[in-house]
Every structure is written in structure tokens, then in C-alpha cells.
Amino acid sequence: MNLLTEAWIPVQHAGLPEKITLQQLLCGEKIGELCLPRDDMEFACLQLLVALTQVLFTPADKKALVQRMQKPLTLEEYVNGCEGKIDWFDLSHSETPFMQFRGVKAKEPTPMDKLMAGVADGTNKAFVNPQGLASGLCSSCVAIALYNTAYNCPSMGGGFKSGMRGSTPITVLIEAEDLRQTLWFNVLTAESLSREMPWYEDTLAQTPGYVSGLVKDSKITASSIGLTSGLFWQPARFELMPAQAASACSCCGQQGDVYTGFNKEKFNYTISGVWPHPLSARTFVIKKGEREEKFPSFTTTQPSWVHLAKLVVEMQQEKEGYHPVPVVGQLKRLGARRLDLMVGGYRNNQATVLERRHEMFSLAKGWDQQPEIIDELVRTAQEYKKSLRKALYIFSEGIKDRFAGSGVNLTESYDVLFYQQTENLIHNALSYINFEQPKNDLDKLYSSLKAVVLRLFNQATEPYQQEPKMLKALASSRRLLHKYLNELEAQGGSHESAKSA
Template sequence: MNLLTDSWIPVQQAGLQEKITFQQLLCGEKGGEICLPRDDMEFACLQLLVALTQVLFTPSDKKALVQRIKNPLTPEEYASGCEGKKDWFDLNHPETPFMQFRSVKAKEPTPMDKLMAGVADGTNKTFVNPQGLADGLCASCVSIALYNTAYNCPSAGGGFQPGMRGSTSITVLIATDSLRKTIWHNILTVESLNKEMPWYSQTSCMTPNYIDGLPPGAQYVFSEIGINRGLFWQPAKYQLCEPQPNLVCSCCGDTGRIYTGFLKEKLQPKYTISGAWPHPLSSRTFVIKKGGREEKFPSFTTTQPTWVHLPELVAEIQKDKEGYHPAPVIAQLRSYGANRLSFYVGGYRNGIKTTATIVERRHEMFSLADGWKDNSIVIDELIRNAQSYKNALSRALEDFYKLAIMSATSKKNRDRIKKIASQYSSVFYQQTENLIHDTLAHIDFDQPQDDLKSLYSDLKTVVIHLFNQATEPYKQEPKMLKALASSRRLLHQYLKELEAQGGNHEPAKSA
């Protein structure tokens, strides 16, 4: 199967599901919404479509990009962009198969479920993934899974390396009302690429590393990696086994030749990449040290909700010695003067001790009201202040725990009290999710005071309600009354301090 010529893109339109070609999509002949049984596979499919478009059809400037968004490609333009690159995207190419290497040395094949994130090793697999989801995959699903594994997943375990962005990095994708337009909104122009990658023109003719090879022990500098190689970097030596005929794809349900296993090989010694390659769909945080500026990609490392990460995903801020740089596609949209912004955020959270194990996957959509592009500081402070209300609740409940534990009559009661603070942090996030989303989508960024005041008032109400709910079982215990009264006073003191600040922290400096 070739990604540039065959029907592999799973879409749904008006209740009809089918697979269409890349040309049909970009030339406006067919469309629809990506349709697969897992949201992370749909998200990876969109990433893959964006990467293909970026490599084949990079527009020169804003005017050319707007033209691409408005008008589909002609068949002649499509053929011209694909010229000389079809072999890169052939899943079964005899020498350079898509996202694979030939002559991989392995004692035995690895089951296909190891290629699907979280199916074989995820601690939440029993209630997220249907039975037998990755017993065998068709050419379409296996291509998406190969790309997803290379860019979004943790490494395959000891001896294997994570992708270009490290382990489980967060991906940001601008969203629109059609799949074709969404793809183009996530494409960087040549002028934007030159800003993000001053080495772009010198490296634009590079090929993916699965074309040139992945030598063990190689040392790469991020500024020597071109856009083609960076967007199609395969960090592991994988090779699909021969597909089996007359089977059913356990992911999408297609029948035909199905892949049931693959070979994998550890690369020893490991290669190294110094620095953070500026992936178009990834934001970067940075710290300023004596040795210079050190950058890294944000990832989901805790159970905190996705909105907590918003400043580092879309804001352009430099504080004293640290700051955020948004995903280049977001930075481009800001520089091109976009008003409202809708975007997807996706990624995995892996285990702390077992970093190769996925314990959670996320795929959410956010909207920012008009004025977002000039008000990074407002976004940053809104999120930080919202977290301050959660911290006020946690501190008050922790104070209650410290005082109440001395009065608890049994170990069972002590253990129950001890869990209160962490339990109600999660409840706070659940009950305020819609508040944060709605405020970001409708706030008047130029005059945000009234909207912020309303949000903080709502957050205060939630905090007081949750504190009362958490401590309600102990109101009838005389020994607990002193602890309850003391911690309630502390809670109101914390809330009063937040109100006094009025949401105004030491201002950050826009970059």
C-alpha cells in the first residue's frame, strides 16, 4: 500500500464509512471526519495527514496558505508535489518501507498488540480497549499505528528509544469545520519555517531516516535535522512481517491481507540528539541557565487536567529565567492575525516507575475567544489563579487532617481522613472543567476583569461547597469540632487572600 495513491484514510460522512485516498481528500473530491474505534488512532491519523501535507505541499507564505485553505489542489498540483517521493510512503517497498527498516534481526515476531499504544501493557486496557483490538491490522491501521508509536508513545522498553520529541509529548492541532481545512491550518509556510528553523533551507532536501538508515551510536544536532526527516523520524528498528490473506482487521473491520506481527531490534549503542527539534505541532518550555537556553516538550505527567497545561501550549511568555513557546502552528496563526482559536490537545500519560506503560490517554478540544493572540499573560494568570483556588481547598483539608488525626478514635478513621485532600483535588478539577472551558471560550480578553471576577467567584463557591462536603461526616463528632472550626477559618483566610490579590500576580513579560 502507498499512502500517496491508495485508499487508506478512514472517514465517515452522512453515516457512510469508507476509505479514501490522500488525493481525493486534498483535491476536494471526497471528505468527511476521520473515523476509527480509538480517539488516539484518529488523532494520529490527523497528525500523519498533516505531516504528509507539510512535506509534499509546503506553501511559500500566508497568501499561498490562504489559497490552499480556500481552494482544493488540482490533480496536476497533487502529482507535482508527490513527484520523487512516492517511494518514501510505500508500506511494502522492497528496500525502504514506510517507517520501517529492512533486515531487522529478531528471534521471533512480536504480536501486533505491542504496536498499539496501551493495548498490551496499559493498566487501563480492560475498560478502554475491546477484546482483540490489535490481533491483526490492515495496511491502513498499521501505517497509522507505526506513526503513532514513533511520535506519541513511550519507548518500547529497555534498549529502545522514544521519538523525536521524547516520551509521550503533548500534541496541539488547530481545528476547523472540515478535515481538509484542518490539515492546511496546521501547515507551516516557508516563511514560518525559516523563523522556527533558521537551518530550514539548508536541510529541506533531507529524506526520512528510514530511507537513509539509523546507524547505532550516531550523534545528531537538532539544528542539522530538516523538516522531512524531523516529521518522519523512526526511532526504532521495526519491520512488518508478511501479511496474512483472508483475515479481518481487528481495528477497522476491513477484510483482506492483515498484518499479525512485526520484528523489532534494539539499537546498540543508542543514538543521541542534542537539543529540542522544533516540531510544528509541539510547544516548548524553556529555562535560561548559564550554559544557555534549555528547552523541553510538555507532557502529561500527573492526573491534573489538560487545562492546567494551556499556558505552556498556546502562550508566548518569557519570565525572568523561564518561559513558554507555543507550537509553531499556533505561533504562525497568531502572527497571521487569527481571531478565535479552536484546537485539539492530545497525548498519553505514562507510568512514573514503568515509563513504557501507558496509564492514560487524552484527546480534548479547546476554544479561545477573540483577542487570545495578544493576551498570553491573561491566559497564564487565569490558569494559575484557578489552580490557586484548588490549592486553597487542598491546604484547608490538609490542615483539617493534621488537626483531626490527633482526635481520630481508630486507624480506619485516620486513614479515611488522610485521603480527603487528594480525593477532593480530583473532585475540584472535575467540577470546574466546564467553568474553565466556558471562560476561555467567551472571555473579553481586552477587558477581562469582569469575566475573571465571575470565574473566581464561581471557583470560590465550588471550594466552599467541596470543603463542606468533605468535612460533613465529622460535624457530629465532638472531638472533631475544634479541628473543623480551625480549618474552616484557614480556608476563608486563604480565599480572602486570593480575593485581595484580585487575580493580579507579578506580571510576566510577553516574549
């Protein structure tokens, strides 16, 4: 199967599933929305489509990009963009198969479920991933899974490298009115690429690493990696076993030849520096005069909105800061509009996937004029959570030589409850806030957050309110909670007077 010439993109239109070609999609010949049984596979498919569009049809400037958003490619434009690159995207090419290497040595083939995040490890549950989900994958699902494994998943363990952005990075995509427009909203112009990677023009002739080959134990600088190589970087040495006779794909259900295994082998190299991926934000810290950058990831159970400021706001402080997702930064330069984001990724423990994330965020019109409001909102919401946590910690631990605590650790469970009960508040505030005059909307949000904190504190301490020996702990922790809330109000939170807990 060739990704540039054959029908492999799984879509649904008018309730009917089908597979269409990249040409049909970009030339406006067929329409539809991505349709796969797993959200992470759909998300990976969209990333793969964006990468193909970016490499084949990079617009020169803002004018060219806007034209692409408004008008489909002509057949001639599509053919010209693919010229000389078709062999790069052939899944079973005799020499340079897509995202693979020929001649991989392994004692025995690895089952296909190792290519689908969370299916083969100990955290898998039948009600999340049905048994046999990856027993035999069609060419389309295999291509998507290969790309997902290379860019979004943890490595396969010791001796295997993680992707270009490290293990389980957060990926951000801008959503538009339809699938074709969504691809173009996530493509950088040549001007934007030169801004993000000054070496862009000098590395235009590069081919994907699985085509040009990679020397074992080589040392590579991020600034030597071009756009094509970076967007189709294969960190592991994989080779699919020959496809089996036609049957139903265990993932998407479509009929066709299926793959049941692949060979893999360890292959070491090192990359120094950080390659600026178009769909990822970057954070940095200054240590001993050196700037250290990395990509945000889901390392805890905290909801995605906790990371939102890092994804869309440019923040430069003396010793730390963050750089927004490049495609979001480009949209900001194109002009104000409502911003609809898809945010996805995994949370892992080494090679084990613990959780899949795929969320939608809407930012009201004007976000691009005052993005610092987003940073303030996220930071303040976190401070309300911390006020509850600190008060419950005092209630649990007490204060030495003054009073004893309950001895029951309530902080972790009530962190979870706080996030659960404020999720919709945060999303609604971001979606409807008046960025030009945000004070009233922010005050309303902070007042609601305070109410949640007070309610949860009451809920947590209610079982102990009738115990005389707990009265000091209860009164002291309640007093501290009000102190924390009053301090937040003085810093710009809700200006209502604190109510009794």
C-alpha cells in the same frame, strides 16, 4: 500500500465509511471526517496527514497558505508535490518501507498489539480495548499505528528509544470547518519554519531517516535534523512481517490483507538539543546559565486545561518560560479568529500507558490579542485548588503543640473532585470570555471557583463537625481557607466578600 497513491484514509460521509486517497482529500474530490474506532488512532491519523501535507506542499508564505485553505490543490499541483517522494511512503517497499528498516533481526515476531498503545500492557481492560483489537491490522491501520508509536507513545522498554519529542508528549492541532482545511491550518509556511528552525533552508534536501539510514550509536544535533527527517523520524528499528491473506481488519473492520506481526531490535543513538516540532509547545528552565527545553506531557491526573497556557502563550521569564505550539503562533500572526484546539496524548508509567487523553478547547475571539489572560486564568484556577488543598491538609495534620488533626488525608481525593466540578466552568470561561474587557467574565469565574472550594470544604469536614476534639482543627482550617480566598481576591480574583463555609 502507498500513502500517496492509494486509498487508505478512513473517513465517514453521510454515515457511510470508506477509504479515500490523499489526492482526493487535498484536491477536494471527496469529503468526509476521520472515522476509526479509537480516538488516539484518529488523532494519530490526523497528525500523519498533516505531516504528509507539510512535507509535500509547504506554502511559501501567508498568502500562499490562505490560498491553500480556501481552494483545493489542482491535480497538477498534487503530482508535482509528490514527485520524487512516492517511494518514501510505500508500506511494503523492497528497500525503504514506510517507517521501517529492512533486515531487522529478531528471535521471533512481535504481535501487532504492541503497536497499539495500552493494548498489550497490564492496564488493558476489555471494556476499553476489546479482545483481539490488534490481532490483524490492515495496511491503513498499520501505517497509522507505526506513526503513532514513533511520535506519541512511550518506548518499548529498555534499549528502545522514545520519539523525537520524548515519551508521551502533548500534541496540539487546530480544528477548522472540514478535514481538508484542518490539514492546512496545521501546516507551517516556509517563513514560519525558518522562524522556528533557522537551519530549515539548509536541510531541505534531507530524506526520512528510514530512507537515508541511521548509523548505530551515532551522535546527532537537533539543529542538523531537517523538516522531512524530523516529521518522519523513526526512533526504533521495526520491520513488518509479510501480510497475510485478505480478511477483516481487527481495528477498522475493512477487508484487505492484514499484518499479524513485526520484527523489532534495539538500536542506540543520541540526539542533543530539542527539535522544534510544529505541533508541540516547549517549556524551558535556565540552570547554571544553560537553557534546558522539553515538551509538556501528561505526567499526572490533572486535566488538560492545566497545561493550556503553555500551549498557546509565549512567556519569557528570567529562569523559566514556555514557547507556544508553532502552528498556534502562526495563526496568531495571521490574524484574530476563534481558536478551536484538539489536545491529545497519553499518560504513562515508563513503557505502560495509564491513560488516553483527547480533548477539545475553544478560545473566544481576541485570544491572540491578550493571550496573557489565559495564563492568568489557568494560574488563578490552580490557586483556588491549592487553597482547598492547604486548608484540608491543616485539618488532617493539625499544628504541632496547638491542636491535633483528623488524621485522615483528604487532599488527593478532593483535588480530583475539584477538577471534576470545575472542568465545565473553565471550558465555558475560555470559550466565551471577552478578551478585550475580561474583568467581569474573570470575576464571575473566580466567584464560581470559590463557591466550589467552599462547598467541597464543607463536604469534606461535615462528618467531623459533631466531634468536640475536632472543633479546633475545623475552626483553624476554616479560618485559613478564608484567609487564602481573601488573598486571592486581593490579587484580582472574585471581589465578593467571603461567605461562611
